[in-house]
Amino acid sequence: MAQKDKQNQDKGHSSHEMYAAREKIHPREVKGIFQNLRILSVIALLGIYYGLPWLQWGERQAVLFDLPARQFHVFGLTFWPQDFVFLALLLIIAALSLFFFTALAGRLWCGYACPQTVWTELFMWIERWTEGPRQKRIKLDRSPWSREKILRRGSKHLLWILLGLWTGLTFVGYFTPISELTTRAAAFDLGPWETFWSLFYGFATWGNAGFLREQVCIYMCPYARFQSAMFDRNTLIISYDEERGEPRGGRPRGIDPKEKGMGDCIDCNLCVQACPTGIDIRQGLQYECIACAACIDACNQVMDKMEYPRGLIRYTTENALEGNPSRVLRPRVLIYGLLLLILIAGAITGISLRSEVNMEVLADRNVMYREVDFHTVENVYSLRILNKSMEARSFRLEVSGLDDVEVLTRPEVIQLGPGGTDNINARVRVPRDQVSGPGNPIEFTLVAEDDPSVQSRSRARFHGPSPE
Template sequence: MSGPAPGNNGHPNNEAIQVLDLYQTAEKIYTRRLNGFFRRLQNWSWMPFLGAYFLIPWLQIDGRPAMLFDLVERKFHVFWITFWPQDFPLLAWLLIIAAFALFTVTNLFGRVWCGFSCPQTVFTQIFMAIEERFEGDRNRRIRLDNSPWGAQKIARKGGKLIAWLVVAFATGLTFVGYFNPIGALTTDLLSWSAHPAAVFWVAFFTLGTFVNAGFMREQICKYVCPYARFQSVMFDSDTLVVSYNAARGEQRGSRRHDHQRGSDGLGDCVDCTLCVQVCPTGIDIRDGLQYECISCGLCVDACNAVMDKLHYPRGLISFTSENALLKGEPVRFLRPRFIGYVSAVTVMTLLFVYTLATRIPLEVDVLRDRDMLYRLRPDGAIENSYMVKINNMDQRDHHYTIAVEGGPMLAYTGQREVMIEAGEVGELLIRLTSSKPLSAANIPISFVVSERDQPTLSDRAESRFISPAPRR
């Protein structure tokens, strides 16, 4: 509801208080499809992401999927690199870089990620295109929803839902295919022999896509996604956002095609509401910048089309900055906040690439025999037992040599060389023996594992040699 709000002097002013009932049913938004620059740009921007999403799980590298997050084996294959649980800091680092890159783009161009590349936007646009295919344009969809149920309405609605379900299933299957080889998963599903867990997750993500893109749509952007809530902290007066030029557009009003521009006190806005009808979140950009705006630019296309028909200049609604709109100042791209974001992303990316390039795909771990600190042999020698684990994190087989450094002269019993296949972990039982009493009961030693033909590929693990306390 709305009504006049009293001013400080008790008289009504021109502003109205609007009370929003958070429990009211959301009204369905019927969007109009208009072609234009930003519509084409939107289509071209999501095609590479969508193509990569559906294609990558089917690609094979060395007999395995190009990208596979194998939770059972605790191996994460990303093209030619295999990451292990101990590499999780690199994953966290990569996510931080992605976040700062998003901050950088937002500071410069506003919410273009939401409008052009966000999965919610992409799949919503796909589902809306399917809806238009089965139910017709905006006016026909409104009439169909208001008409009584009949054979035609059931056929159109049913066909739409089936098409939505097919797209949602392909999306859910592909997502699970990043965690389970998609070829085997598809075969198991078709033969009704898939593991119940795989069936559950395919169904879960199918249902999630079906509901989010088919029914919730803009509700996800408005009430679920947190990005809209904190985007304003990344904006400044030079951030490019979709804006309505009120000084040029007001007063609004309809007019004849032969109307002389600027006469009768009318602005350039003809109040056709096309900018509202094409908006996927249903807002009126003429009310100013709103957090629901996803910067898709569709209202810019709609308004420019009307301006072209009236032979008015384009740009009544445009991507521009606050300073450019209100003060006529040119957009400043090089500004402190933007430079700070770019610097942070650049430094973090260079360090990440360097760390990844110098990463040694080998890890050595040594476990002492927990049942016995040491063993005294009949000949008086002191023996310690160790389990050496060698993790070959590379994509190639390697021959490794094992050596012990530090401490006194210790006799070595066990394999000194071992071949471990790519992505496998080898375990070796090694015994170290001292033939005479030692000067200390606890002596640090190191196990060094090196590639036989590539000595720079090596790692070491620290341990200790335990013996009886020396006599004083």
């Protein structure tokens, strides 16, 4: 029923082209400074992705997110679930950087750094290598299945699948020591979760970079939908200079276009052919544009050939296009930049001042207080202690906040191995005449015996009998 309703409805407005069957886009390969930059960025980023898990730090993998042990190792640092605030901070910093760079220079992220772009680029290199340049690929698409087509297509898919599998395995290698993982993978001896996640990630890479490509950016990416909110008239965008280019049209070489009343655009369509999302930049800024700058490089090649000045399509700002001065430093950029600086400084200080011991205090909920004898009131707390350092340590508990307060733990000295945790009962005793009513603030301090600077503080409430 509901389905039928939906079908009828969809016939009603056919303007939705979402997920419509599309013409496969075969972007034309171009050469130029921005494409070189992109190649560099692909090599650097994928180099990091595939290489990082292989680095060693002492006895262990340098970057290892050890989920079973609930520890994240990043070079010399080890993070615990208690350090979650740093992960949150990192994500906020990442989001703010995205805002900052978007306000400054548009969709730099999309064009140069987004995994979707980077992996798509790698998959396209393979496609180009096995199936040839654009014209050949289009011809191959149309040609009937022949020996050559099977060979070319087959080798492309084989390479894609191998690359996808390796990518998935590398992904799992961030969570399981990778040298051991690859050895076991070679022997087909992976555990169920490792198998599942490496296939899952490999399949996603293969599908997104091999087949979905620009559709991910157009239909699936949330950033593409809201990035324009961070644009203003001073943001660097890739734009066609309409003033200079129009009226466009073909012409023989060597004539002066001005005499004929023509602009500089020779309407060669190379900018359209080079575009990986299949748009025409001459129609203005479009949200499909991932700012890869392929059209700039393509157009500059043509301008060189025609002996026109470069930059008919270029990085520019709306203000500059209209002949107004552009400002780089403006409130939006300054505010994003300042916030970013504060957060980064905060994260660095926080990480360097991180305590090597963590303590959580829970009051005993069954009994508010107990009268030990006529003179003394006792509260019981349950402490969860975690030794975050990589060496065995002993700790002693102190308490302050009330006069003549004392604390008893058993054992008195708490010993914890590297990364060890323990639950300890602490009994806090206060003379009856020093405490009245519920909710008196006290503070626990856990101090390492070998190094007093290693400590953790935690506040709690001490409950006493209400005065008569």
